[in-house]
Amino acid sequence: MTPVELSRTVRRAVRRAVDSGELSVAVPERVVVTPPRPGGCGDYASNVALQLARPAGQPALRVAQVLRGHLLQDEAIDDISVTGPGFINITLRRHGSGTRAGVLVDRVLRGGVAYGSVQAQTDGSPFQSCVVHLRPVCEVRAVVVADVVARLLRAQGAAVSTSCDGEAPAAWGDVLGARSDCRRTPPVESYVTVRPVPAPADPLPLGRDAGRWALLLPAGHDRPRVSADPHLVQRESNPLFRVRYAHARTRALSRNAADLGFQAEPGAVGGAEGEAGAETLLGLLADHPRILARAAELRAPDVLARHLVTVADAVLPFLAGVLPVGEEKPSAAHRARLALAEAAGTVLAGGLYLLGIDAPDHL
Structure with missing residues (x-):
């Protein structure tokens, strides 16, 4: 990606943030990207968050975090770090380093249940030092x-x-x-x-898990429903059951794959059906850091709870095509699908942890 193309990419991220209501600013005609200054990192850097902070009426670090969530959805970008008062540092995906799916899935698996949380002195956050x-x-x-x-x-x-x-x-x-x-x-x-x-x-x-979920899933201004049905029933009508079941299924697939002699490896999932389901999951996983920041900003755990339900509902149909069938031998596509499933399970586990709810490996 050239600096001109990257400038347009950053500008599109600003446009998406404006369209989603996260920023209220005029989209700049041009965004400048340059090699990072001393103290920066990555391939390129932009001060667009600092430029937009005053008209947006928000701290530059908050603007940078909003743009970070949108930029990470671009397949040509490997990572985004926010440094200093709000500089956006962009690391591009290297040729041969993997597909967009592979890059994102690898990032999730490396981050573990802490994926999406701010790492001090690297990611930046309007809440740091707060x-x-x-x-x-x-x-x-x-x-x-x-x-x-x-x-x-x-x-x-x-x-x-x-x-x-x-x-x-x-x-x-x-x-x-x-x-x-x-x-x-x-x-x-x-x-x-x-x-x-x-x-x-x-x-x-x-009990702890169902009781917390019953209180956290509705928005703060809504009256929670506190009863055994639906919160204790083990069926699809129970959102908490779907989230925990989806997590347990991803862990079961990893155990089954080990029995078949292969393990997860981020990459292209392959196949039209697999690609369609993967795209939905990839978008949700890429959006997870923004969801966590949004839930913290609004003091709204329900934002995270609803996101976990959406991830679970997207991953459950995808899991049917992860393992080989019959005499089929494990392929690179199977390993990549398993990695994506494990990444989704990691996001579900991390989200449940933040809600104070257990994520069992067996259900």
Whole structure:
């Protein structure tokens, strides 16, 4: 990719961010890309985030992170790092280093369950060096939501503490795993109140995983449904079951592939049917870092929960074509499909971890 082509690519990323409502700016006629300055990295760098920060009314680091999520969807780009006050550093995919699918899948598998989280001093984040104190009202849903918001913010580089405005029952921590970090009262101007619509019933009988999911899946302004049906039923109508089942299936495929004598290797999945399903998955995996940043910014765990359901619904049909059938020998395409399935399972596991929910390998 030439600098001129890369300039157009960055400009298209700005356009997509504007069209999606993430940025409210006039799309520049031209974006300048140059070799990175001292302290930068990659093949090229752009200061477009700094230029757009003032008209967008957002910090340059936040603008850079928004653009990063869109740029990573381009098959010619291997990686994006944000350095300094908001410089975007672009690493291009080398010829022969693999397909777009291979590059992205390799990035997910190397990142593991932490894929999508900000790495200090490399990715940059508007939350780095930020101190946030969450103060949930003394209500079970508020305490659980605050717990997950704290996890999301920490994954974006923020320092977070929480303290409930009352004495939270010990069972909320013992059963649901939601505890406040401290009990000190911060200055009134420094804390963020967490006050979602209260739970209409006690979620403790659902247990940790189903109880947390019931409180987290609806948006904060929506009334959660706290009952055994649908949250404890093991069938497709239960979104949590689909997410955990999809994760367990990806792990089972890895075990079955090992029995057949082959393992995952990122690359081209091959075949028209496989390519169609892979494209959907690749888009969702590439979008995962942006989803995590968005959920942290909005203090909205439901954004991540709904994303995990979408990933699960995309990966389950794809899994049917991963392993060889009958006398078919494992091929490069099978290894690449297995790698993509494992990457999807990794994203599901990492997302469930941030929600405080178990991701079992067997279900």
